[in-house]
Amino acid sequence: MLLVDRDLASAQETQSLIEAEGGDAAACQADVSSEDDCRAIVQDCLARYGRIDILHNNVGIGAGDGSATTIDEATWQRILDVNLTSVLLMSKHVLPAMREQGGGVITNVSSLASVAATPMVAYKVSKAGVNALTQQIAASNARHNIRCNAILPGLINTPMAVEGYSQARGLPREEIISERDQRVPLGRKLGTAWDVANAALFLASDEAKFI
Numbered sequence: 001m002l003l004v005d006r007d008l009a010s011a012q013e014t015q016s017l018i019e020a021e022g023g024d025a026a027a028c029q030a031d032v033s034s035e036d037d038c039r040a041i042v043q044d045c046l047a048r049y050g051r052i053d054i055l056h057n058n059v060g061i062g063a064g065d066g067s068a069t070t071i072d073e074a075t076w077q078r079i080l081d082v083n084l085t086s087v088l089l090m091s092k093h094v095l096p097a098m099r100e101q102g103g104g105v106i107t108n109v110s111s112l113a114s115v116a117a118t119p120m121v122a123y124k125v126s127k128a129g130v131n132a133l134t135q136q137i138a139a140s141n142a143r144h145n146i147r148c149n150a151i152l153p154g155l156i157n158t159p160m161a162v163e164g165y166s167q168a169r170g171l172p173r174e175e176i177i178s179e180r181d182q183r184v185p186l187g188r189k190l191g192t193a194w195d196v197a198n199a200a201l202f203l204a205s206d207e208a209k210f211i
Helices: 008-020 035-049 073-101 121-144 159-169 173-181 193-204
Strands: 002-005 026-029 054-057 104-109 146-151
Touching: 002 008, 002 035, 008 026, 026 035, 035 073, 054 073, 054 193, 073 104, 073 121, 073 146, 104 121, 104 193, 121 146, 146 193, 159 173
Parallel strands: 002 026, 054 104, 104 146
Antiparallel strands: none
């Protein structure tokens, strides 16, 4: 397994967790909004493992986002580059390897914000684009035995969701968590990253081979 993050220490932290459970992983530093970096990631993975069975696109930023009348162009472009273009670029360079080996799985992490009302215009549009891109990749690569799906998490307890709002609003993280908990119809409790990970694990498994 090749773990990629723009912050190498974060990738190495995950690597340590995997290795502690007896797994095998390597860490790589890269910016997935850069096509050169995406190409290098794929080459690195093929050199290490000889094939790519699963691509899990899990990126998302929203700092500085706003409404259609307040967002600045640089912020709009940065959010689209990271959230949407990165998924295209990684898929672009992974798909040839998957086609050659006779199959593979691509899972893209979108967001419920892509289909729900939200004041964050760039984040919403970028994740709606991920949905459309997922459909296009799935339809055009099914004949190659490549599956592509999107996961649309709702309110999840992650650093981006909690710490980001905490800093932006100047409120303690506990208050943000409590406030967001109350907005969750199912059990009045935020989901966790494990909930998303378990969905991704299922979609990558043979049990999901017709999804």
